[in-house]
Amino acid sequence: MAQAGNNTKIIMKRSVGEWLLSPLSGVYGLLTDVRNWLYDNDLLATQQPNVQSVSVGNLTVGGTGKTPMVEFLIKRSLTAGEFRAGALATLSRGYGRKTTGFRVATASDTADTIGDEPLQLYRKFTSSVRVCVGERRVEAVKSLLERHPETKRVLLDDAFQHRPLAPHVSILLMDYNRPFYEDLPFPGGRLRERRKGARRADVLVVTKCPLTLSLTEQTQIANRIRPYTRPETPLFFAGLAYDxxxxxxxxxxxxxxxxxxxxxxxxxxxxxxxxxxxxxxxxxxxxxxxxxxxxxxxxxxxxxxxxxxxxxxxxxxxxxxxxxxxxxxxxxxxxxxxxPVAMQFLAGQEQAFLAVMDGEWLKNR
The missing domain is CATH 3.40.50.10700 (AF0625-like)
Incomplete structure (x- = not known):
C-alpha cells in the first residue's frame, strides 16, 4: 500500500509539473512549428545528398532504440550483399564527444572523440562499415563523399529534426513505453517538436514493444498514431531481443x-x-x-x-x-x-518492413 501511495504522489507531482510548464511547452511548440514551416516552404534551404540516405530518428528526447535500428539496417544491407566494404556508412553528430567537426572513426578513437554509440558501431562493424560523426550533416556528407566517393548509402542516426538535410527515406521511431501522442513539447514534456512532425516520416516503427503484444493492442496504438502521420505511411511494431x-x-x-x-x-x-x-x-x-x-x-x-x-x-x-x-x-x-541487444520485429512484420525498405531504396537509387 505504501508503494502504491508513493506512485500516486509521483504521478500527481508530474501532472502538476506538466500543467505549470504547459504554457512554455506551447511557446516551444510554436517555435518549432515556425522553423518547420520555413523549411517546408523552402524559405530555409534543404539539400538532399548525392548518395542514398536513410534517416533514423524520433520526436522524443531520449532513447527510442535508434542504435538497434541502425544496426538492423547495417546487418540487412550486409547480409543482402548490396555493398562492398566501405560502400556503406553511418553518420551521427556523436553526442557527448569532446571534439567538433567531421571525423571518420579509426582504431585510435574513443567515446571522447566520436561518442559512445558511434564507437559501439565501429567496434562491431569496423571491417564492413565506415562510421562517421559530424554535427553539420550536409557538410559532413559532402566531406565523406570527397574522401570516399565509393560510398553508396549513408545511415543517418538521430537526424529527424536536422532539417537542412533532406534524406531519401525517413524512419521515425516511437517508444512503446513513451508514446508521443500522450506527450507534450519540452519543457512540459519530452517532445522535440509537436506531434504533427510525424507527417514527415516515410516509415514509422513502434519500438521496445513486448514481443507478445497482441494484435488488438497494436491496432489501438496504430489508431492513436494515425491522426499525426500521412495516411499511406507504413507502420510496424518491434521489440528488443537480448542475447x-x-x-x-x-x-x-x-x-x-x-x-x-x-x-x-x-x-x-x-x-x-x-x-x-x-x-x-x-x-x-x-x-x-x-x-x-x-x-x-x-x-x-x-x-x-x-x-x-x-x-x-x-x-x-x-x-x-x-x-x-x-x-x-x-x-x-x-x-x-x-x-547485446538487437531490434526484433513482431511476428510477421520483419519481411513486410524489409519489403517497404527495399522498395524505397530501389526508388531512390
Missing part, C-alpha cells in the same frame, strides 16, 4: 551468470531492468544518466562494491566506455559482462 551476456575478457558469450549488479547509462533503463530481473538475480541497479562519461574512480567503486560471487552486467553502449578504462590484467580477471 547471452558477453565477457569483457574473452569477447565470448557465457551462460553461467546468476547474481548481477546492473550498470546502465540510458535515457530509459526500465525495459532493460525488467529483462535482467526476469532472467538473473538482480542484486541492484546502478543507474547513470544517458551517455554518462565514466571515470576510473567510478569504475573502481563499481567493482569494489560488487558482492561476492556477483558479476557486473552492463549495456553495449556502456561497455565501450568502461572497457577503455581497464588495464589488461583487470580485463582478464574482473567479472565484467555486457548484454
Amino acid at each position: 547471452a551476456p558477453v565477457s569483457f575478457a574473452t569477447g565470448q558469450s557465457v551462460t553461467n551468470l546468476r547474481a548481477v549488479v546492473l550498470v546502465s547509462g540510458l535515457a530509459n533503463a526500465t525495459p532493460l531492468e525488467q529483462y535482467v530481473r526476469q532472467h538473473y538475480h538482480l542484486v541492484r541497479h546502478d543507474r547513470f544518466a544517458d551517455h554518462h562519461p565514466y571515470t576510473r574512480p567510478t569504475l573502481e567503486k563499481l567493482v569494489n562494491d560488487l558482492p561476492a560471487d556477483t558479476a557486473l552486467l552492463t549495456t553495449e553502449k556502456d561497455w565501450v566506455k568502461l572497457d577503455a578504462l581497464l588495464m589488461p590484467a583487470e580485463r582478464a580477471t574482473w567479472p565484467l559482462y555486457y548484454l
Whole structure:
C-alpha cells in the first residue's frame, strides 16, 4: 500500500509539473512549428545528398532504440550483399564527444572523440562499415563523399529534426513505453517538436514493444498514431531481443551468470531492468544518466562494491566506455559482462518492413 501511495504522489507531482510548464511547452511548440514551416516552404534551404540516405530518428528526447535500428539496417544491407566494404556508412553528430567537426572513426578513437554509440558501431562493424560523426550533416556528407566517393548509402542516426538535410527515406521511431501522442513539447514534456512532425516520416516503427503484444493492442496504438502521420505511411511494431551476456575478457558469450549488479547509462533503463530481473538475480541497479562519461574512480567503486560471487552486467553502449578504462590484467580477471541487444520485429512484420525498405531504396537509387 505504501508503494502504491508513493506512485500516486509521483504521478500527481508530474501532472502538476506538466500543467505549470504547459504554457512554455506551447511557446516551444510554436517555435518549432515556425522553423518547420520555413523549411517546408523552402524559405530555409534543404539539400538532399548525392548518395542514398536513410534517416533514423524520433520526436522524443531520449532513447527510442535508434542504435538497434541502425544496426538492423547495417546487418540487412550486409547480409543482402548490396555493398562492398566501405560502400556503406553511418553518420551521427556523436553526442557527448569532446571534439567538433567531421571525423571518420579509426582504431585510435574513443567515446571522447566520436561518442559512445558511434564507437559501439565501429567496434562491431569496423571491417564492413565506415562510421562517421559530424554535427553539420550536409557538410559532413559532402566531406565523406570527397574522401570516399565509393560510398553508396549513408545511415543517418538521430537526424529527424536536422532539417537542412533532406534524406531519401525517413524512419521515425516511437517508444512503446513513451508514446508521443500522450506527450507534450519540452519543457512540459519530452517532445522535440509537436506531434504533427510525424507527417514527415516515410516509415514509422513502434519500438521496445513486448514481443507478445497482441494484435488488438497494436491496432489501438496504430489508431492513436494515425491522426499525426500521412495516411499511406507504413507502420510496424518491434521489440528488443537480448542475447547471452558477453565477457569483457574473452569477447565470448557465457551462460553461467546468476547474481548481477546492473550498470546502465540510458535515457530509459526500465525495459532493460525488467529483462535482467526476469532472467538473473538482480542484486541492484546502478543507474547513470544517458551517455554518462565514466571515470576510473567510478569504475573502481563499481567493482569494489560488487558482492561476492556477483558479476557486473552492463549495456553495449556502456561497455565501450568502461572497457577503455581497464588495464589488461583487470580485463582478464574482473567479472565484467555486457548484454547485446538487437531490434526484433513482431511476428510477421520483419519481411513486410524489409519489403517497404527495399522498395524505397530501389526508388531512390
